Structures are given as structure tokens and as C-alpha cells.
Amino acid sequence: MTGGENRPRADHPLRSVAGGGPTETPSEDELLAGVARGEPDAFAALYDRLAASVYGLVRRVVRDPAQSEEVTQEVLLEVWRTAPRFDASRGSAVTWVMTMAHRRAVDRVRSEQSARDRTERAGAREGAAEHDVVAEEVEVRLEHEHVRRALASLTDLQREAVELAYYGGRTYREVAELLDAPLGTVKTRMRDGLIRLRDALGVGR
């Protein structure tokens, strides 16, 4: 099923209200169906709904504004191009777009960092220090109180592992190095951290 991201969200003025009839604002899933049929208006409406979410995430991972804009454009064009093959049984439109955005952002930073650069960065900064920077920046920008609260409910290691991977674009191996924790532990904390977030945020089963 589509999960909790389609539930009503009073804190996001652009977000549609679930369960709307034909006179209501169409949902992202309905808009994406229109995009799949090649409707430019549906694509424009979907842009208005999701561009800020995509850009915010890409910007957090990629950092450089010009490159973030480039990646955002790539992602949204990819949405247009591949919408006819979107498979609704595998998740919601929002999740699909955000997953693609994160993947592209991560690909961009990983292809740009040479192995040397990565080693340098990992060595030069203490893991805890890097996490503090990530966490601070994210904290400032976290608009959604319920997400903030959900993150606060994790153990330190769960939260650090999830944030470094998702907002920092790091692999779990890098995260393990940065946090000086065993690989297996980091993998597990990412998973149980996400599961705890899932339950706290009421993402559907």
C-alpha cells in the first residue's frame, strides 16, 4: 500500500488532503497518472507539489547550489520520461520521486569524490564532528515537527547512522568508519532506526 505519506498533512500547505473526491485537489498519485498519459498540465502541477521537496533533499546531499539545480532538473525530467512505467503497486508517487532524487544526488556526490578525496575527508574530520555538522544543519531546516520528534526518539547510534547515510549521502562503510563502529552494527542500526521511524511516523504496512 502507499504508506503514511499520503495522510492529511496540515503542516504542508501545498500537500493535498487524502480521500478527496473529484472536486478536491488531485493527489500526487493521480497527478503522476496524468503525467504517465503525457499531460503537460499534470506535470506542471506535480512540479509545484514536489519540486521543493526534491530540491531540498538534493541540496542537502549535493550542497553546491548549481549542481543541485542540475540534479533536480535531471530528476524531474526523469519523472516525466519514465512515468509511463511507474508501478503503483511498488509504492506511492511521492516515495518514487524522492527515492529517485536521493539516488541521483548520492550518485552525483559519489562520482565526484575521488577515492583520495574521500579518504582525506574521512581522515581529516572526526566522525562525531561530521555528524554534529550534519545534524545541526538538518535540525535547522527540519520543518516538520513530527519528523523532528521521531528522529529524537532514536538511540544516538541509530540517529547518527540514518542521518549520515541519508542526509550525508554516505555508504554504511563510511558511516562505520566515521562513527568508529563495527560494520554489522551500523547496518543493523540503520535498519532498526528506520523501522522505529516508520512506526513513529505511522507509515502504513
Place this chain on the structure above:
Amino acid sequence: MSAEVHALAGPYALNALPEDERAFFERHLAACEPCQREVRELRATAALLGDAIAEEPPADLRDRVLAAAHGTRQQSPHLPRSTGRPGRLRTALSAVAAVLVVAATGLGVVAARLQDRVEELEAQVQASRAVVRVLQAGETRSERLTTRGAARAQVVWSPRSAVLVASRLPELPGGSVYQLWLIRGRRPAPAGTFRPEDGRAIVGLQGRPAGADAVAMTVEPPGGSPAPTGDVVAEGPLGT
């Protein structure tokens, strides 16, 4: 499967697996229903983390994206994927594409990024048969064609069979088609028509390349023409 494999669903949903482990987990995922469900849920969870740091992009991005979409052809809806057959077909085509890349690279030619395009190849079973025929012939050669504009085209051929590999082909209006020609002396013989998918095509040429001096590609009205009438968009010597 050991429990450790399932634990990868967490880092996978966060795009935190290195490439090799990602491929490994995706093979597991294809066959593990609990992991599929968990990945769906954890991705939806991660999407909320992303959504929570939304930030307005520069205002002019909107026009650029909408304009770019206007000029971008959409994929055709995919073939059914839940049956066993497309999976095997994909694997077979993937192997064919890989072999063709090796063959073309061995000839010192920059091959199209075929491996990346395996998905598009699903719709091109016919072409893959032609590719197989060319490869089975053993003695293959390859020629990059001279093209108009940004289009790229290359022909891989043996004396018995030839394949065109093209990318960045402009979209054609109406039902117009690209038509291939094998030229002997000054006489062009029709070698098949096609419409590209997302600007790309892998097409087996009709007719035997043996004895042909050149290959050419024109734009023709729907259904093609008995002799070339439209603009030549790609051409090159065959030199069999």
C-alpha cells in the same frame, strides 16, 4: 538466506550500500517477499525525512524543467514483468548487449552504452536476433557512420548480416520512419524501416551486406519508400 542479508534492507533503503553489495542485495530482493515489503515501507519512511527539509528551488527552474519535458519523449509503458519470461529475456539481451559491446570495443570503436539500455532492449527482440546472427558469424567489422546533428550511428556487420546501433536520433513527426539502405554501386536497396525508442535503436538490416559498398539512412514517409526520397541522416562505407 542468512538473517544478515535481510538486514541490508536498511542501508539499501538509504542508498547506503556500495555498488557491489547493492547488486547482491537486489538479487536477494527479487526473490524475498518480506524484504520487498520492508524496502517499500523504509523507502516511504526515508522519503518523509527528505520531504522534511524541503527548500524552494530557484524560480526559473520551473520554466526550464517544463520546457525540457516538452521536448523529451516519454518511455512507452513497460512489458509485463511479473512473469518468468521477460526476466530470462532481459538476461539474454543483457548478455547479448555485453557481448556486442566487447565485439565493438575490440574493433576499436566506441560502443553505445548498451548495457545501460537493456531495459529498452526488451522491446527489440527482433533486433537481438539480428545481433546474434552477426555475432555468430564470427568475423564482424564495425563502422561509425557520418551523421547529421547530434545523432550517433554505427553499423556492426558480418558478410551475412548487419546491425545498426544508433542513439540521439531526432524524433520524427507523424508516422514518418527512418529507413536503411544498402548501396551497391549506385543502387540503394531498401534494408528496413524503424522508429527509435527514446532516440535510440538497435536494428537488424534486411538483406545481406556482402557486396554492398555503403549503408545509408534516410527519413521516409510512413511505411517507407521503394527508393530514397528524404534527407540522408547517416551514411558510411561498408567495405566488405
